[in-house]
Amino acid sequence: xxxxxxxxxxxxxxxxxxxxxxxxxxxxxxxxxxxxxxxxxxxxxxxxxxxxxxxxxxxxxxxxxxxxxxxxxxxxxxxxxxxxxxxxxxxxxxxxxxxxxxxxxxxxxxxxxxxxxxxxxxxxxxxxxxxxxxxxxxxxxxxxxxxxxxxxxxxxxxxxxxxxxxxxxxxxxxxxxxxxxxxxxxxxxxxxxxxxxxxxxxxxxxxxxxxxxxxxxxxxxxxxxxxxxxxxxxxxxxxxxxxxxxxxxxxxxxxxx
Ligand code: NAD
Numbered sequence: 001x002x003x004x005x006x007x008x009x010x011x012x013x014x015x016x017x018x019x020x021x022x023x024x025x026x027x028x029x030x031x032x033x034x035x036x037x038x039x040x041x042x043x044x045x046x047x048x049x050x051x052x053x054x055x056x057x058x059x060x061x062x063x064x065x066x067x068x069x070x071x072x073x074x075x076x077x078x079x080x081x082x083x084x085x086x087x088x089x090x091x092x093x094x095x096x097x098x099x100x101x102x103x104x105x106x107x108x109x110x111x112x113x114x115x116x117x118x119x120x121x122x123x124x125x126x127x128x129x130x131x132x133x134x135x136x137x138x139x140x141x142x143x144x145x146x147x148x149x150x151x152x153x154x155x156x157x158x159x160x161x162x163x164x165x166x167x168x169x170x171x172x173x174x175x176x177x178x179x180x181x182x183x184x185x186x187x188x189x190x191x192x193x194x195x196x197x198x199x200x201x202x203x204x205x206x207x208x209x210x211x212x213x214x215x216x217x218x219x220x221x222x223x224x225x226x227x228x229x230x231x232x233x234x235x236x237x238x239x240x241x242x243x244x245x246x247x248x249x250x251x252x253x254x255x256x257x
Pocket of ligand 1: 031
């Protein structure tokens with residue numbers, strides 16, 4: 001039975017990935033912020049989906065020692081980490097000259113450095129088993145930029161470099177490291193950006209959806225969280241064992257332009 005850790009899985013894409021793995025019968029350690037009762041309801045709901053156990057760990061992805069404890073908990077409870085999904089992420093939309101320094105630091109910590117800490121802690125356990133799958137939820141913004149998202153784009157480009165470097169280091173150990181690059185997915189993270197982007201660009205919220213977000217997504221549709229989760233399941237499968245150090249875009253054609 002696979003042991004899966006998904007950071008930032010109390011909401012959005014991470015929750016969909018945790019759901020897909022729980023349904024597949026894996027043991028899943030979920031993580032993220034939120035109301036404790038709501039998180040317990042999520043955990044209990046996931047726990048009933050398959051034959052594996054689902055546990056919750058409250059590690060804050062800005063705190064390396066808590067991240068270390070997240071990985072150790074998976075190792076103790078599930079005898080290892082077979083699949084590590086680095087998904088936790090936040091956003092802030094503002095012109096670079098007004099971009100708050102604390103927001104920059106927080107985005108780099110959560111969207112980039114937390115993956116260094118999880119990967120660093122998980123790899124010895126993956127090597128012990130001769131199997132591992134590292135799946136980094138990057139973004140189309142790991143490949144191309146948009147204005148007013150300096151920290152996010154920098155962090156997501158960084159995670160692409162981290163993915164490739166790790167892939168080269170662990171290729172002979174039965175471990176792979178890859179990124180998923182979604183386009184716009186309508187999750188709480190995106191919904192929160194709509195008013196900020198409207199303010200930054202001086203346009204309406206409806207125009208943000210149609211003229212900014214979906215402007216570059218040729219399908220003119222948001223990606224569904226389940227589509228991203230399906231790619232994560234595939235990357236964790238034996239069929240994907242030779243896919244290493246690369247990314248799969250789920251962006252309706254955005255980055256083909
Ligand atoms: P979301 O806001 O719905 O979920 C983010 C999750 O991360 C939540 O569970 C939240 O509690 C958790 N989180 C935030 N800060 C944390 C911290 N310090 N420690 C632990 N957990 C923390 O967002 P989402 O849209 O599902 O985004 C998930 C990932 O997908 C992010 O990395 C994001 O950059 C990426 N992504 C999203 C989109 C999109 O359009 N929604 C597109 C491309 C990539």
